[in-house]
Amino acid sequence: xxxxxxxxxxxxxxxxxxxxxxxxxxxxxxxxxxxxxxxxxxxxxxxxxxxxxxxxxxxxxxxxxxxxxxxxxxxxxxxxxxxxxxxxxxxxxxxxxxxxxxxxxxxxxxxxxxxxxxxxxxxxxxxxxxxxxxxxxxxxxxxxxxxxxxxxxxxxxxxxxxxxxxxxxxxxxxxxxxxxxxxxxxxxxxxxxxxxxxxxxxxxxxxxxxxxxxxxxxxxxxxxxxxxxxxxxxxxxxxxxxxxxxxxxxxxxxxxxxxxxxxxxxxxxxxxxxxxxxxxxxxxxxxxxxxxxxxxxxxxxxxxxxxxxxxxxxxxxxxxxxxxxxxxxxxxxxxxxxxxxxxxxxxxxxxxxxxxxxxxxxxxxxxxxxxxx
Amino acid sequence: xxxxxxxxxxxxxxxxxxxxxxxxxxxxxxxxxxxxxxxxxxxxxxxxxxxxxxxxxxxxxxxxxxxxxxxxxxxxxxxxxxxxxxxxxxxxxxxxxxxxxxxxxxxxxxxxxxxxxxxxxxxxxxxxxxxxxxxxxxxxxxxxxxxxxxxxxxxxxxxxxxxxxxxxxxxxxxxxxxxxxxxxxxxxxxxxxxxxxxxxxxxxxxxxxxxxxxxxxxxxxxxxxxxxxxxxxxxxxxxxxxxxxxxxxxxxxxxxxxxxxxxxxxxxxxxxxxxxxxxxxxxxxxxxxxxxxxxxxxxxxxxxxxxxxxxxxxxxxxxxxxxxxxxxxxxxxxxxxxxxxxxxxxxxxxxxxxxxxxxxxxxxxxxxxxxxx
Numbered sequence: 098x099x100x101x102x103x104x105x106x107x108x109x110x111x112x113x114x115x116x117x118x119x120x121x122x123x124x125x126x127x128x129x130x131x132x133x134x135x136x137x138x139x140x141x142x143x144x145x146x147x148x149x150x151x152x153x154x155x156x157x158x159x160x161x162x163x164x165x166x167x168x169x170x171x172x173x174x175x176x177x178x179x180x181x182x183x184x185x186x187x188x189x190x191x192x193x194x195x196x197x198x199x200x201x202x203x204x205x206x207x208x209x210x211x212x213x214x215x216x217x218x219x220x221x222x223x224x225x226x227x228x229x230x231x232x233x234x235x236x237x238x239x240x241x242x243x244x245x246x247x248x249x250x251x252x253x254x255x256x257x258x259x260x261x262x263x264x265x266x267x268x269x270x271x272x273x274x275x276x277x278x279x280x281x282x283x284x285x286x287x288x289x290x291x292x293x294x295x296x297x298x299x300x301x302x303x304x305x306x307x308x309x310x311x312x313x314x315x316x317x318x319x320x321x322x323x324x325x326x327x328x329x330x331x332x333x334x335x336x337x338x339x340x341x342x343x344x345x346x347x348x349x350x351x352x353x354x355x356x357x358x359x360x361x362x363x364x365x366x367x368x369x370x371x372x373x374x375x376x377x378x379x380x381x382x383x384x385x386x387x388x389x390x391x392x393x394x395x396x397x398x399x400x401x402x403x404x405x406x407x408x409x410x411x412x413x414x415x416x417x418x419x420x421x422x423x424x425x426x427x428x429x430x431x432x433x434x435x436x437x438x439x440x441x442x443x444x445x446x447x448x449x450x451x452x453x454x455x456x457x458x459x460x461x462x463x464x465x466x467x468x469x470x
Numbered sequence: 471x472x473x474x475x476x477x478x479x480x481x482x483x484x485x486x487x488x489x490x491x492x493x494x495x496x497x498x499x500x501x502x503x504x505x506x507x508x509x510x511x512x513x514x515x516x517x518x519x520x521x522x523x524x525x526x527x528x529x530x531x532x533x534x535x536x537x538x539x540x541x542x543x544x545x546x547x548x549x550x551x552x553x554x555x556x557x558x559x560x561x562x563x564x565x566x567x568x569x570x571x572x573x574x575x576x577x578x579x580x581x582x583x584x585x586x587x588x589x590x591x592x593x594x595x596x597x598x599x600x601x602x603x604x605x606x607x608x609x610x611x612x613x614x615x616x617x618x619x620x621x622x623x624x625x626x627x628x629x630x631x632x633x634x635x636x637x638x639x640x641x642x643x644x645x646x647x648x649x650x651x652x653x654x655x656x657x658x659x660x661x662x663x664x665x666x667x668x669x670x671x672x673x674x675x676x677x678x679x680x681x682x683x684x685x686x687x688x689x690x691x692x693x694x695x696x697x698x699x700x701x702x703x704x705x706x707x708x709x710x711x712x713x714x715x716x717x718x719x720x721x722x723x724x725x726x727x728x729x730x731x732x733x734x735x736x737x738x739x740x741x742x743x744x745x746x747x748x749x750x751x752x753x754x755x756x757x758x759x760x761x762x763x764x765x766x767x768x769x770x771x772x773x774x775x776x777x778x779x780x781x782x783x784x785x786x787x788x789x790x791x792x793x794x795x796x797x798x799x800x801x802x803x804x805x806x807x808x809x810x811x812x813x814x815x816x817x818x819x820x821x822x823x824x825x826x827x828x829x830x831x832x833x834x835x836x837x838x839x840x841x842x843x
Contacts, residue, residue: 200579202579205575205576206575211575216767223809224766225765225766227767227814244769244770246768300671304810304819391598392595392598393597393598394597394598394619395617395618396617397617437682441580442600446677446821447820448820
């Protein structure tokens with residue numbers, strides 16, 4: 098961990114859109130730091146690109162007109178982006194603006210637009226920090242965490258929203274600003290995936306499997322889950338190939354069920370060949386569509402899952418087996434989603450998210466990928 | 471199981487508020503049965519009261535002006551109400567109207583206003599039925615389940631919404647109506663509780679711990695969880711005392727943190743004495759506030775939980791121990807909620823719901839409460 102102490106002249110910043118509610122006085126009283134405007138705040142869960150250092154977006158500005166518009170728009174949701182920081186304040190507030198009016202029937206407002214905060218203790222345990230939402234509209238959001246006992250605190254980990262685009266993100270302290278931003282160095286795990294990787298239907302940002310995995314294996318993880326538009330596309334694979342990684346996780350199969358067998362094969366092949374060109378030995382995990390293991394009475398969708406998984410296994414047999422020892426398969430069976438692990442038969446609830454995490458964790462521990470700071 | 475075959479003259483009922491969307495034709499084509507208007511449909515998860523047999527409400531009409539208005543309004547949410555039925559149709563639709571515009575930041579629309587369907591197979595296993603929401607507005611809801619393979623089906627269990635009041639509930643079949651309603655006989659488990667018992671923050675209606683427990687121990691369960699208004703009140707206890715039960719579960723402590731020690735003691739005492747007057751030997755479970763076991767950095771709320779739990783334990787020591795062998799305690803420790811088991815530090819996600827279920831199941835199995843139909 099490298100500490101970058103922030104020295105800011107913070108002049109009791111007065112918020113623009115303070116509601117006339119009970120908390121307006123309290124919110125005026127805080128001293129605020131602006132995420133995205135202050136380059137000393139080390140946002141994490143990011144690709145190594147200069148344009149992203151202080152940004153809550155997930156793809157570099159250079160690909161704005163390269164990737165499909167839907168992918169670009171989703172890349173503006175800060176899923177998996179996090180900030181590690183330390184402060185001695187006993188009250189910390191967060192204020193931001195949600196730019197989108199998102200309604201997902203399988204996800205709560207906290208899951209879609211909320212933040213989530215964990216605390217790492219000096220004894221290395223993760224505990225959770227209870228927050229209170231003052232407002233959680235589709236517009237302004239105000240959150241506070243109070244009564245903080247920092248004597249055993251190593252640092253906080255703040256997760257940004259999974260499924261909304263946010264602006265004007267500020268962190269407020271009820272004392273002069275003493276915020277220290279911390280940075281986890283080393284090559285990250287890079288995940289390219291679907292809505293499941295982006296975080297649907299986690300109950301909160303820290304419960305997406307990508308966030309869970311980051312805490313569980315203690316490594317930086319980059320979340321490139323793009324909802325229904327995580328389709329194993331050339332343009333995104335090209336971005337990923339530019340990134341040095343400890344591990345690439347390719348988990349797009351649930352979004353490929355609409356494609357022909359040949360199209361699925363082509364996309365898998367391009368991904369593997371492109372990553373191998375720049376990274377001959379970096380481990381790559383390809384993941385099966387996990388919902389195939391759910392017990393259902395109506396099996397139409399299950400047959401679609403099975404077909405796409407057959408495509409993946411054929412690709413592995415024809416191209417990987419005996420040729421590339423650094424490619425690994427995470428099977429639907431090893432994830433083991435059951436009837437009570439999804440919100441809607443597609444998107445894992447927190448129960449399913451934990452199963453995804455454990456399946457990846459198991460492979461990662463076998464690979465002995467580890468970062469020592 | 472007693473089967474009540476429904477013989478209805480159903481004349482290809484044309485729905486009133488069919489949207490002009492793609493599915494309007496399909497929805498017109500169904501033959502519909504009206505829940506609540508047809509007395510042969512045996513709604514379950516109900517108190518034994520004539521006014522409730524065909525109703526999606528949870529408290530009898532006779533107490534409308536007896537309980538507080540907030541309790542009455544919440545009793546109109548059909549949390550825990552379910553219908554066991556059989557049909558050979560390969561497509562089943564559901565249509566209903568949500569009367570309330572409910573926004574809970576810690577719960578999804580499917581959790582608040584959605585239905586949920588499980589299937590019991592002939593080999594006694596529960597599997598899940600994947601549904602598709604055509605609309606899930608705060609007004610009309612239309613849901614369909616398709617591609618149903620009934621060869622191993624014993625019956626369906628339909629759970630009604632957890633947190634909204636519904637009207638005009640209809641079940642549609644893509645063939646002449648062959649709906650058979652089934653009824654689980656025997657004295658139910660009666661649960662009096664808070665938002666957690668009502669079902670917050672389950673991802674769907676079948677994942678509330680009350681619904682999970684009913685499937686897991688194969689018994690009828692009556693859900694009298696009244697959100698923030700499940701406060702161990704005299705008026706509700708009086709209703710419960712009229713109900714013959716296999717077991718009473720009293721799980722209101724999270725809503726009693728605002729009361730004085732003496733007030734908590736009085737409410738516990740009234741509950742115990744009232745139930746014992748009519749049911750001297752029926753098992754009663756009193757449940758601790760489970761969130762006390764969550765690891766938090768900010769411990770104010772934790773101290774409130776611990777105080778109310780001390781009150782319960784003092785009540786048990788002073789009144790129960792050595793005097794009433796049929797009262798049992800479910801401790802926070804036996805539930806064992808952890809940081810990743812709640813959506814917001816208060817309401818269990820599906821992970822926490824499973825822990826609640828298992829803690830109750832363990833006591834129930836020790837008590838050897840069992841219903842043979």
